[in-house]
Amino acid sequence: MTDTAISSAPPADRGRTGRMIVYAVVFAIGLALAFAPFLFQDVRSSQVAARICVFIVLAASYDLLIGYTGIVSFAHTMFFGLGAYGAAIALKGMGPGWSAVLVGGGAGVIVAIVLAVLIGVLSLRVKAIFFAMVTLAAASVMMVLASQFSQFTGGEDGIVYKAPDLFKPAAKLLTDGDGKVLKLFGVSMNGKIAAYYFVFLCCFVLFLALIRIVRSPLGTVLEAIRENEMRAEAIGYRVVAYRTSVFVIAAVIASLAGTVWAVWLKYTGPETTLSFAIMIDILLMVVIGGMGTMVGAVIGVVLMSLAQFYLKDLMEAASSATANIPLVPNLLDPDRWLLWLGILFILLVYFFPAGIAGTLMKKGSHR
Amino acid sequence: MTAPSIETRDLTIRFGGHTAVDAVSCAFQPGELTVIVGPNGAGKTTYFSLISGQLAPSEGRILKGGDDITRLSPSARAKAGIGRAFQLTNLFPKLSVLENVRLAVQAKHGIGPRLFRPASSFRTVADKAYQHLKATRLDDVAGLPAAALPHGDQRKLEVALLLAMEPDIFMFDEPTAGMSVDEAPVILELIDEIRKDTSKTVLLVEHKMDVVRALADRIIVLNNGELVADGPPEEVIAMPIVREIYLGIPADEAAA
Structure with a gap:
């Protein structure tokens, strides 16, 4: 049949250029993150790079839920917070050390598993909207608990603690002949480098694990559940069991990302882990990047983080550059950065309805 | 009896x-x-x-x-x-034709929960899926998303999914x-084949x-x-x- 031959050729090609672009961009981001301490040497940049690493894992694990399986959860920051608070409380109580990180992180993961199984088994049978409400309620309860049990959690102030000795700025990774810290390409091989690479490698491994999961037979089953739940059940998949397991997997990964984040920040509080503002950020990152693509999370996180950290600077510069023109400097005033961020989002959603990666790759759960 | x-x-x-x-x-x-x-x-x-x-x-x-x-x-x-093909076409629209059938094969063989191996590495599953596509004359369009198929081919895919479940009923x-x-006889022959078993x-x-x-x-x-x-x-x-x-x-x- 000639007509099928014709119709089968173009769709294979259609997304190919887009896919190449997306993979090239993601690869470039990966390289930039891998060499971030050498490429960008100020304190703020390393903070941005570490945040990007952690949030890529967080957003990608959320994509596993919302993009691949079609589960809408608002409890992702709760699981993130469990890992972070676990590590924070252990580091504060047991003192800085790897055993504290392991115990705290492990405890976070266990609590995350228990809560995810409970929420999943009790409520993944019901309609998506009810499930979303249950997760919202659970996340709110967790925030109240974190603020009420202030003797453990520090309440609204959070907890300040020390990271393992290896990550102290004074730690010497490599030394020269005189016993001083060795410099490579102008960067001191001290504890800050160690801390960044701890974050980078943990996040890299977690992200690879997520990629493997979506490429595995399980990944296809998850997409099948998103596409047609009833038929997935009809060909022999226990939809509730699959949904619950993916909810648990995403919770565990979010919790581990929280532990890494807590070790990096040396501070854990509601604002850095549990807040709904972060939940909304994750949601936006996944939507902007492209739901159901995994690599979309990378692009979404980088765009959002750069905008959040650098849009003000950019506007400051633009505002002073246009100081002589009426009205324009007012519009470009750094205080209006949220307005411009909003406009940016609207434009992105308009031109990339399936998210940046999703639209370029002709894939994803929307359209 | x-x-x-x-x-x-x-x-x-x-x-x-x-x-x-x-x-x-x-x-x-x-x-x-x-x-x-x-x-x-x-x-x-x-x-x-x-x-x-x-x-x-x-x-x-x-x-x-x-x-x-x-x-x-x-x-x-x-x-x-117990396997059923639906009257109103009931597929996984954004997944490819091959993936649709592979899902049914993999459900039958119980490898759905396997986490860390790429789906494409399960050779026997892919081979079986392909076999069912051949039987329903869909092997030419294996890479297309199910939603892109013409109606007749979607009906065939519906049957391919049922074959892939390898049911008794x-x-x-x-x-x-x-x-x-010219499409209907393919399906009727397949049904006739099953009847002989x-x-x-x-x-x-x-x-x-x-x-x-x-x-x-x-x-x-x-x-x-x-x-x-x-x-x-x-x-x-x-x-x-x-x-x-x-x-x-x-x-x-x-x-x-």
Whole structure:
């Protein structure tokens, strides 16, 4: 049949250029993150790079839920917070050390598993909207608990603690002949480098694990559940069991990302882990990047983080550059950065309805 | 005598005041192809949904090989060997044709939960999926998303999914509806092939009388949810009540 031959050729090609672009961009981001301490040497940049690493894992694990399986959860920051608070409380109580990180992180993961199984088994049978409400309620309860049990959690102030000795700025990774810290390409091989690479490698491994999961037979089953739940059940998949397991997997990964984040920040509080503002950020990152693509999370996180950290600077510069023109400097005033961020989002959603990666790759759960 | 491969006893479902399937008791044997006929709204598809588990009966029981499966979930019934192709095409639209079939193969072989190996590395699964695509003449379009297929090919894919489940009981719900004249024979030949396997039971909802005559070992007639006739094809087709239902001829006139 000639007509099928014709119709089968173009769709294979259609997304190919887009896919190449997306993979090239993601690869470039990966390289930039891998060499971030050498490429960008100020304190703020390393903070941005570490945040990007952690949030890529967080957003990608959320994509596993919302993009691949079609589960809408608002409890992702709760699981993130469990890992972070676990590590924070252990580091504060047991003192800085790897055993504290392991115990705290492990405890976070266990609590995350228990809560995810409970929420999943009790409520993944019901309609998506009810499930979303249950997760919202659970996340709110967790925030109240974190603020009420202030003797453990520090309440609204959070907890300040020390990271393992290896990550102290004074730690010497490599030394020269005189016993001083060795410099490579102008960067001191001290504890800050160690801390960044701890974050980078943990996040890299977690992200690879997520990629493997979506490429595995399980990944296809998850997409099948998103596409047609009833038929997935009809060909022999226990939809509730699959949904619950993916909810648990995403919770565990979010919790581990929280532990890494807590070790990096040396501070854990509601604002850095549990807040709904972060939940909304994750949601936006996944939507902007492209739901159901995994690599979309990378692009979404980088765009959002750069905008959040650098849009003000950019506007400051633009505002002073246009100081002589009426009205324009007012519009470009750094205080209006949220307005411009909003406009940016609207434009992105308009031109990339399936998210940046999703639209370029002709894939994803929307359209 | 061995237990029938599938049996319904007084199977009933009511939606509010409407009884869609009304106390249907019927047993189907291995190696038998039964065609279910009846006017629109007679409860044929509902009867299928009760057997495959998408609907739970108000009353009655369903037995497979003598075991009660009335309370099993649809996925458990699929695992137990009950497979169904749907009347309204019911696929995974954004997944490729091959992925659609692979899902069914992989459910059958229990490798759904495998986490860390790429799906494409399960060779036997892919080979089997491909085999089913060949059988339904869909191998040319394996890489396309299911939603991009023309209607006839989607119907074929529906059948390919059923084949991939490798069930003991095949339920086809108007498999050739909306297919072109040159597409339908492929599916009918496949059904004929399954019929020749004496271990398989086939239930087929079909309207086209030439198809019914060509394939049926037995015909049952549903009307307003009730089982009104059951027997060999020629006998049932000749029954006045069937003529009345199908041709709108009152029974006395048909008899005359």
